Amino acid sequence: MTAPQASAPLLAISGLCKNYGAVSALDHVDFEIEKGQVVSIIGPSGSGKSTFIRCMNGLEMASSGTVTFEGRQIPLSNQRAWTKLRPDLGMVFQDYSLFPHLSILRNIALAPVLRGRATKAEAQDRALALLARFGLADKAHAYPVELSGGQQQRVAIIRALAMNPKALLFDEPTSALDPETIKDVLDIMLDLARNGMTMIVVSHEIGFARQVADRLVFMAGGRIVEQGRPEDLIARPQSERLVEFLRHLAPRTA
Amino acid sequence: MSLILDNMPLFLRGLLATLQIGVVTLIASTIIGFILGTLAVTRSRLLRLVVRGYVELLRAVPLIVNIFFIFFGAPLFGLQLTPYAAAVIGLSLWGGANGAEIVRGGLLGVPRHQAQSARALGMTEPEIFIQILLPQAMRAIIPAFAGLLTLLVQSTTLGALVGVPEFLQISRLVVERTTVMQGIDPAFQVYAFVLVIYFLLCSTLSFASRWLESVLAARGGSRKTGTAKSLLPETVS
Ligand SMILES: Nc1ncnc2c1ncn2[C@@H]1O[C@H](COP(=O)(O)OP(=O)(O)O)[C@@H](O)[C@H]1O
Ligand SMILES: [Mg+2]
Numbered sequence: 085m086t087a088p089q090a091s092a093p094l095l096a097i098s099g100l101c102k103n104y105g106a107v108s109a110l111d112h113v114d115f116e117i118e119k120g121q122v123v124s125i126i127g128p129s130g131s132g133k134s135t136f137i138r139c140m141n142g143l144e145m146a147s148s149g150t151v152t153f154e155g156r157q158i159p160l161s162n163q164r165a166w167t168k169l170r171p172d173l174g175m176v177f178q179d180y181s182l183f184p185h186l187s188i189l190r191n192i193a194l195a196p197v198l199r200g201r202a203t204k205a206e207a208q209d210r211a212l213a214l215l216a217r218f219g220l221a222d223k224a225h226a227y228p229v230e231l232s233g234g235q236q237q238r239v240a241i242i243r244a245l246a247m248n249p250k251a252l253l254f255d256e257p258t259s260a261l262d263p264e265t266i267k268d269v270l271d272i273m274l275d276l277a278r279n280g281m282t283m284i285v286v287s288h289e290i291g292f293a294r295q296v297a298d299r300l301v302f303m304a305g306g307r308i309v310e311q312g313r314p315e316d317l318i319a320r321p322q323s324e325r326l327v328e329f330l331r332h333l334a335p336r337t338a
Numbered sequence: 339m340s341l342i343l344d345n346m347p348l349f350l351r352g353l354l355a356t357l358q359i360g361v362v363t364l365i366a367s368t369i370i371g372f373i374l375g376t377l378a379v380t381r382s383r384l385l386r387l388v389v390r391g392y393v394e395l396l397r398a399v400p401l402i403v404n405i406f407f408i409f410f411g412a413p414l415f416g417l418q419l420t421p422y423a424a425a426v427i428g429l430s431l432w433g434g435a436n437g438a439e440i441v442r443g444g445l446l447g448v449p450r451h452q453a454q455s456a457r458a459l460g461m462t463e464p465e466i467f468i469q470i471l472l473p474q475a476m477r478a479i480i481p482a483f484a485g486l487l488t489l490l491v492q493s494t495t496l497g498a499l500v501g502v503p504e505f506l507q508i509s510r511l512v513v514e515r516t517t518v519m520q521g522i523d524p525a526f527q528v529y530a531f532v533l534v535i536y537f538l539l540c541s542t543l544s545f546a547s548r549w550l551e552s553v554l555a556a557r558g559g560s561r562k563t564g565t566a567k568s569l570l571p572e573t574v575s
Contacts, residue, residue, distance in 0.1 A: 143457060167457075170457070170458055170459065170460040174459075175455075177454070181451040181454065183470055183474075195456075195461060198460075198461060198469070199460050
């Protein structure tokens with residue numbers, strides 16, 4: 085566990101619950117992340133990881149609990165407040181949903197202009213610079229279908245970065261990719277993590293967690309069952325469920 | 339053949355009326371269709387139900403019944419409609435119902451995660467609709483509307499039943515007049531001509547519709563959109 089600090093956490097969640105009818109997807113989850121930290125979340129399918137991360141930026145409306153960003157509590161049902169928050173909390177999905185009718189450049193530059201974070205020229209310059217930085221300069225005028233899955237996912241990350249977010253949320257960013265392109269995507273994520281980006285990453289890429297995560301969180305049944313430094317958690321899992329989970333994960337990451 | 343040529347000015351007037359009704363009702367159908375089709379995908383359950391009811395009603399009732407109802411019903415409300423107006427209103431309401439289905443289908447055909455990732459970027463709902471959903475839906479909507487125009491042009495013939503001087507009605511007049519004045523019955527000749535003209539007109543339109551569909555699909559890359567087209571009725575009742 086990270087030592088308590090004087091500074092307020094960037095994002096603090098407490099007592100978060102989410103029910104889908106009779107199904108309880110999140111059951112009183114407490115969570116904090118500080119600026120510059122990287123937190124990895126693992127857990128079996130259906131354990132509530134996606135629901136959790138989607139409640140953080142209001143894509144899913146939590147049933148109860150609080151979400152506090154930079155010391156300000158976001159009223160759960162206030163869509164306007166969530167819309168205002170989202171540019172600060174970039175999100176990357178499993179299915180790298182780029183906009184197919186827009187060029188790569190437009191995909192990246194659209195939202196910053198709409199949100200008034202940049203003029204059109206500034207947004208395009210910034211998009212081109214980011215593309216160049218991550219080895220995709222030649223794709224600026226291509227359309228999403230012309231890119232491989234890994235390239236599309238890298239663009240999705242760049243698109244989130246273009247908003248100058250204060251944190252990035254990732255929901256299984258490599259799960260839908262071919263093994264050979266996973267590394268390209270992980271490399272960008274490692275780069276960002278090492279350069280101080282605050283990141284919350286749902287991913288079973290244990291290698292990523294080992295290398296850069298300050299904390300590894302294990303979820304099961306809509307709760308955080310265990311959390312701690314990645315190497316500790318992996319070496320000395322306390323709960324039966326984590327032992328079981330790591331055993332299933334082992335062949336993939338060995 | 340000379341019979342056709344002799345009456346060409348008349349035929350042309352009828353054809354012009356047919357095309358005019360087709361275009362006017364297409365425009366009205368587009369307006370009604372976009373408004374109702376958009377309301378049909380809003381979060382309001384009530385609005386969705388109202389649109390559903392309108393669409394179901396207009397698509398269930400035979401179009402000619404609808405036109406009769408308007409033409410003969412309007413005077414009861416103190417409104418004397420010309421046959422032309424009654425036909426245009428009836429066709430537009432019907433076309434609007436089909437247009438609403440096309441627009442709704444086109445919008446629903448856009449994958450859910452598109453709106454999600456736009457939302458995650460901080461885009462507002464109107465921005466998402468205009469920048470993300472509508473442009474993608476248009477690929478399915480445009481060719482389907484071209485298809486709807488074909489149906490509307492075919493349906494203009496129903497106007498003949500309330501006396502709109504459109505192409506079929508004019509042709510009927512030519513047949514009658516020739517029978518009375520010259521003592522010959524040119525029905526076969528004239529209706530063969532009518533058939534060929536409708537065939538040329540409508541097959542050109544549906545060819546254009548398919549062409550638009552393939553062009554837009556090719557431009558959109560591999561993503562397949564074709565849901566809206568199949569929402570059109572096969573034939574006109
Ligand atoms: N939209 C939804 N409607 C109903 N149940 C849902 C919905 N989304 C998720 N759930 C349920 O919530 C639980 C957690 O799902 P999820 O957050 O997707 O888990 P994970 O991402 O860890 O696989 C599961 O039981 C799932 O079936
Ligand atoms: Mg998930």
